[in-house]
Amino acid sequence: MNRPITVLGAGIVGISCAFELRRRGFRVTLVDRRGPGEETSAGNAGIFSYGSITPLADPALWSRLHRLLLNRDADFLLHYPHLPSLLPWLLRFLLRCRRQTYFDDGIALGVLVRASIELHKQWMAPAGLQTLLNRDGVLQLYRKRQSFEAGRLQRELLQRCGIKHTDLSAEQIYELEPDLNRVFTRSLLIDESMSLRNPEKLCKAYARCFVEAGGQLIRDEVRALRPADGGWELVTAQATRAVEKLVVCLGAWTPGLIGELGYANPLAIERGYHTLVAPAPGNKLSGPVFDADAGYVMVPMEMGLRVSTGTNLTQREARPDTRQIKRVLPRLHQAFPVDRLLLDAPWMGRRPTVPDSLPIIGPAPRHENLWLAFAHSHLGLTLGPISAVLIANFIGGERQPFSPAAYSPARYL
Numbered sequence: 001m002n003r004p005i006t007v008l009g010a011g012i013v014g015i016s017c018a019f020e021l022r023r024r025g026f027r028v029t030l031v032d033r034r035g036p037g038e039e040t041s042a043g044n045a046g047i048f049s050y051g052s053i054t055p056l057a058d059p060a061l062w063s064r065l066h067r068l069l070l071n072r073d074a075d076f077l078l079h080y081p082h083l084p085s086l087l088p089w090l091l092r093f094l095l096r097c098r099r100q101t102y103f104d105d106g107i108a109l110g111v112l113v114r115a116s117i118e119l120h121k122q123w124m125a126p127a128g129l130q131t132l133l134n135r136d137g138v139l140q141l142y143r144k145r146q147s148f149e150a151g152r153l154q155r156e157l158l159q160r161c162g163i164k165h166t167d168l169s170a171e172q173i174y175e176l177e178p179d180l181n182r183v184f185t186r187s188l189l190i191d192e193s194m195s196l197r198n199p200e201k202l203c204k205a206y207a208r209c210f211v212e213a214g215g216q217l218i219r220d221e222v223r224a225l226r227p228a229d230g231g232w233e234l235v236t237a238q239a240t241r242a243v244e245k246l247v248v249c250l251g252a253w254t255p256g257l258i259g260e261l262g263y264a265n266p267l268a269i270e271r272g273y274h275t276l277v278a279p280a281p282g283n284k285l286s287g288p289v290f291d292a293d294a295g296y297v298m299v300p301m302e303m304g305l306r307v308s309t310g311t312n313l314t315q316r317e318a319r320p321d322t323r324q325i326k327r328v329l330p331r332l333h334q335a336f337p338v339d340r341l342l343l344d345a346p347w348m349g350r351r352p353t354v355p356d357s358l359p360i361i362g363p364a365p366r367h368e369n370l371w372l373a374f375a376h377s378h379l380g381l382t383l384g385p386i387s388a389v390l391i392a393n394f395i396g397g398e399r400q401p402f403s404p405a406a407y408s409p410a411r412y413l
């Protein structure tokens with residue numbers, strides 16, 4: 001039997017790591033202060049899209065920088081009181097808003113996304129999770145011709161990565177989604193992509209597979225990590241445990257713990273919100289749509305239509321700011337017949353992001369027996385399984401399916 005491993009964080013990334021390591025025969029304990037998949041991994045848009053490979057650092061941002069700085073657009077909101085602490089991250093981010101880095105980062109993301117969606121398919125089938133899926137494909141919708149044309153670089157990236165996509169005319173949009181209001185003129189359909197009707201259920205199902213395979217799930221709050229005798233001392237709310245190998249997958253909370261080991265915080269936190277709406281009687285949506293001009297994504301879920309917002313750049317524990325949800329709701333009413341809101345207050349999640357939009361996956365640069373998988377930004381639900389395979393290969397000393405250099409912790413830590 002292989003040596004025991006403790007995985008911290010039971011979001012999709014930690015659950016996937018624990019499951020993959022257990023499948024390979026390691027003795028694995030997964031620790032979280034909440035139930036599996038109940039934090040960021042619960043409230044996201046549930047999309048696994050081959051086309052979700054556009055880095056945030058897009059050269060097109062330069063032409064709308066004034067609008068972004070004035071908080072004019074619904075897809076981006078900068079919380080000015082936190083600007084001084086965000087400034088170093090923002091400067092590194094802006095330096096990446098160049099054509100070459102856009103393609104380099106996008107291609108590196110594409111490698112992960114493609115591999116991970118294939119793994120999800122393999123993991124979902126035996127767990128009977130296909131019933132959670134909407135129709136295939138993600139519709140990117142445009143109200144204005146100029147907005148469609150502004151997406152040229154994204155289409156070039158999709159082309160370069162060989163990702164199947166189809167330009168749809170207005171008639172074709174309404175053939176696919178007849179209940180959308182006639183406000184859209186063009187669309188890009190990312191074919192074959194998938195979306196879930198309940199992302200939290202997927203997380204809980206993978207966690208159940210892990211436990212049924214012999215993994216141990218512990219509910220406890222981690223307070224500190226200390227190097228001890230070549231392994232680690234794990235201080236939690238309930239106990240101090242000696243553990244040998246650690247994989248840290250604490251999402252937005254990772255820097256708090258590894259900071260004590262001397263690793264500077266590389267993250268900006270992009271808040272994102274969702275609300276739920278009920279369609280007006282007789283109307284339905286069969287799959288996810290991204291209303292590009294209005295800055296929201298709408299996905300049919302078991303509990304209603306989930307409407308998610310873009311980036312709110314702020315600090316991790318800042319108070320909720322519901323301005324983006326308030327801005328998108330009138331635009332949503334233009335696009336789709338909505339009956340009523342189903343949530344009293346929006347759900348709020350945190351997307352931990354580094355300037356190149358790529359996750360941090362691999363061995364900690366200056367510590368033995370410590371591996372990191374975090375900073376999954378807008379794509380953690382998609383990238384859980386491939387993050388797990390890379391981590392398991394590192395730990396087991398096995399050959400990687402592709403070079404993991406682009407995701408190395410050493411680039412920011």
Ligand SMILES: Cc1cc2nc3c(=O)[nH]c(=O)nc-3n(C[C@H](O)[C@H](O)[C@H](O)COP(=O)(O)OP(=O)(O)OC[C@H]3O[C@@H](n4cnc5c(N)ncnc54)[C@H](O)[C@@H]3O)c2cc1C
Nearest residue numbers: 011012013033041044045047222251272349379380381382
């Ligand atoms: C609005 C929104 C929409 C999104 N849409 C999509 C999408 O469509 N597709 C996609 O792929 N991704 C999407 N994402 C991103 C995705 O949700 C995240 O990247 C993903 O959930 C991150 O998973 P994680 O496991 O890294 O972190 P989390 O899910 O945040 O898990 C971290 C875990 O660590 C635990 N934890 C933290 N501190 C401690 C501690 N001290 N002790 C014990 N446990 C602790 C937490 O309880 C939590 O369970 C979206 C995100 C948002 C906010």
